[in-house]
Amino acid sequence: xxxxxxxxxxxxxxxxxxxxxxxxxxxxxxxxxxxxxxxxxxxxxxxxxxxxxxxxxxxxxxxxxxxxxxxxxxxxxxxxxxxxxxxxxxxxxxxxxxxxxxxxxxxxxxxxxxxxxxxxxxxxxxxxxxxxx
Numbered sequence: 001x002x003x004x005x006x007x008x009x010x011x012x013x014x015x016x017x018x019x020x021x022x023x024x025x026x027x028x029x030x031x032x033x034x035x036x037x038x039x040x041x042x043x044x045x046x047x048x049x050x051x052x053x054x055x056x057x058x059x060x061x062x063x064x065x066x067x068x069x070x071x072x073x074x075x076x077x078x079x080x081x082x083x084x085x086x087x088x089x090x091x092x093x094x095x096x097x098x099x100x101x102x103x104x105x106x107x108x109x110x111x112x113x114x115x116x117x118x119x120x121x122x123x124x125x126x127x128x129x130x131x132x133x
Contacts, residue, residue: 026062026131026132026133027055027056027059027131027132027133028129028130028131028132029052029053029055029056029129029130029132030127030128030129030130031050031051031052031108031127031128031130032050032125032126032127032128033047033048033050033110033126033127034047034048034126035122035123035124035125035126036112036122036123036126037120037121037122037123038076038112038113038114038120038121038122038123039114039119039120039121040113040114041113041114041115041116041117041118043113044079044111044112044113045111045112045113046081046109046110046111046112047109047110047111047123047126048109049107049108049109050107050108050109050128051107052104052105052106052107052108052130052132056104056105056130056132057104057105058105059103059104059105059132059133060100060101060102060103060104060132060133061082061099061100061101061102061103061104061130061131061132062097062100062131062132062133063095063096063097063100063131064080064095064096064097064099064108064128064129064130064131065093065094065095065128065129065131066080066089066093066094066095066096066110066127066128066129067092067093067094067125067126067127068092068093068110068123068124068125068126068127069092069123069124069125070092070121070122070123071121071122074121075114075115075116075118076112076113076114076115076121076123077112077113077114077115078091078110078111078112079110079111079112080096080098080099080108080109080110080111080128081108081109081110081111082099082102082103082106082108083106083107084102084103084106085098085099085102086111087099089110104130104132108128108130110126110128
C-alpha cells in the first residue's frame with residue numbers, strides 16, 4: 001500500500017496518501033488548490049479547502065510544507081488555516097509546525113490578502129504536504 005501511495009504521489013495523483021498499516025503510525029498527504037486571484041486588501045481570499053484522507057482522522061498534525069507561486073516581489077500576506085487556528089506564512093514556500101497537535105482530520109486552507117489597495121495578484125501552484133501522527 002505504501003509503495004502504491006508513493007507511486008501515486010510521484011505521478012501527481014491528489015490527494016496522495018502515505019500511511020503505515022500499524023494503528024497510530026505516522027502518515028502524510030498532499031493537496032493542491034486551483035489558481036486564484038487576490039484582489040482585496042480589506043478581506044482575505046482563501047483557496048478551496050484541502051480535505052485530508054480518512055486515514056488522517058483521529059490523528060494530530062505534525063508539520064506542514066507549503067508552496068505557491070506569485071509574481072516576483074509581489075506584496076502579499078499569507079496564512080495557512082485550520083478550523084481552530086491560522087498561522088502566518090513567511091513566503092512562497094516553507095515549513096511550519098505551528099499547527100502541530102491540532103486535529104489532522106480537518107480541512108486546511110491557504111488564505112491571502114493584499115497589504116494595501118493595488119492591482120490584483122494571480123497565485124498558482126498552491127500546494128500543501130501534510131505530515132501527521
